[in-house]
Amino acid sequence: MNGIPLIVTTDWLAARLDDPNLRIIDATTFLGPPLHEAYMDVSSGWEAYEKKHIMGAVFADLYGDFSETESELSFTHPIREKFIKNIRELGVGEGTYAVVYDQGITDDATVAVSYWASRLAWQLRYEGFDQVAVLDGGLIKWLEEGRSTTSHSNSYPQGKFAGVRNTELFVTKEDVKEALVDENMIIVDSLPQESYNGDPKSTERSGHIPGSVNIFFGLLSNFETKELYPDEKLRQTFEKAGVLDPNKKVIVYCGFAVAATWIALLLKKCGQNNVAVYDGSMEEWTSDLSLPLEI
Missing domain, CATH: 3.40.250.10 (Rhodanese-like domain)
Structure with missing residues (x-):
């Protein structure tokens, strides 16, 4: 096929x-x-x-x-x-x-x-x-x-799933920690800018993973038409953030690795094939008090 x-x-x-x-x-x-x-x-x-x-x-x-x-x-x-x-x-x-x-x-x-x-x-x-x-x-x-x-429920015949896991698409907390000091890695925070910026007066842990760039997941489609922006406009956003370099690996995170997959999908659509999702995302990162955050 x-x-x-x-x-x-x-x-x-x-x-x-x-x-x-x-x-x-x-x-x-x-x-x-x-x-x-x-x-x-x-x-x-x-x-x-x-x-x-x-x-x-x-x-x-x-x-x-x-x-x-x-x-x-x-x-x-x-x-x-x-x-x-x-x-x-x-x-x-x-x-x-x-x-x-x-x-x-x-x-x-x-x-x-x-x-x-x-x-x-x-x-x-x-x-x-x-x-x-x-x-x-x-x-x-x-x-x-x-x-x-x-409103009628549907069903399909049982599928014959035989795929081989692509481990390059998935990263752990330990992988992200290593990426903090690896110049060949780019970390993307896909949350709203106010979340990325954090609150310096907050008693809770806030901010973003050190060194990460911010690309808010909600800015890549047209709310009126419900359609994605054209590839040219998407690429402009990604190029501005420096995340389309084919020689870099991109790690995307959000709150709990859902919106991050939206950014990962659009990066792939725009030609960045070396992109992975941090499945634990901020929920896991902020719960570990030993891990740094930037505001």
Whole structure:
């Protein structure tokens, strides 16, 4: 099967809805009522999926099925066996290709991103499945264009997943510590600028990982159209931050490694193939009092 784009349009997806090899995945997750005491609380998008979703879509529970629920962190990639078992049940495997979308953030959001979708897409690539794309604009754009949805649940035949893990896409706290003194590494903080700047009067640990550059995940798409900005504009943003150098490795982090996958995806789209996500992100980093922060 020929490779598919990293990000696809609603037109692209609509033209392929009848393809038996297509797997559409709704990865909707919401920030909501506490599920446990953690850095950030999340809730499943299952009820939203039941109300409406794109024809043929199955639901991926990023919190329950595609995170390590025994971890002290809000989100962390699960053991490989758990991931493969659950992704196979969604029909993903050899001979298929997947388009992942989500239903957006909140009604009062001022950014248009699909970082829940990009999180699952990154996990798939990490576990060795590259035939995956993210839907530009997600369900919000799909609905704004008057395209049809359904409330009927769907299922696909069991997938035959046989990918080989790509360890270059994943970094740990120890890897980030080493990157602090490695001139060939660039660390990117994808949180809002006010978070990056920190609060010097705060009694809690705030700021950013020393030496990291700030590229806010919400500034790379048009909130009015729900579409990504053209590649030329994206490249200008990335070049200004110095993160497109092919001789450098880029490590991206955020609060708990969800929005970071959005930046990682767009960096890859713009030609930076040496990019990894720090899965523990600020939740893990700030909890370790021995690790430095800059304000």
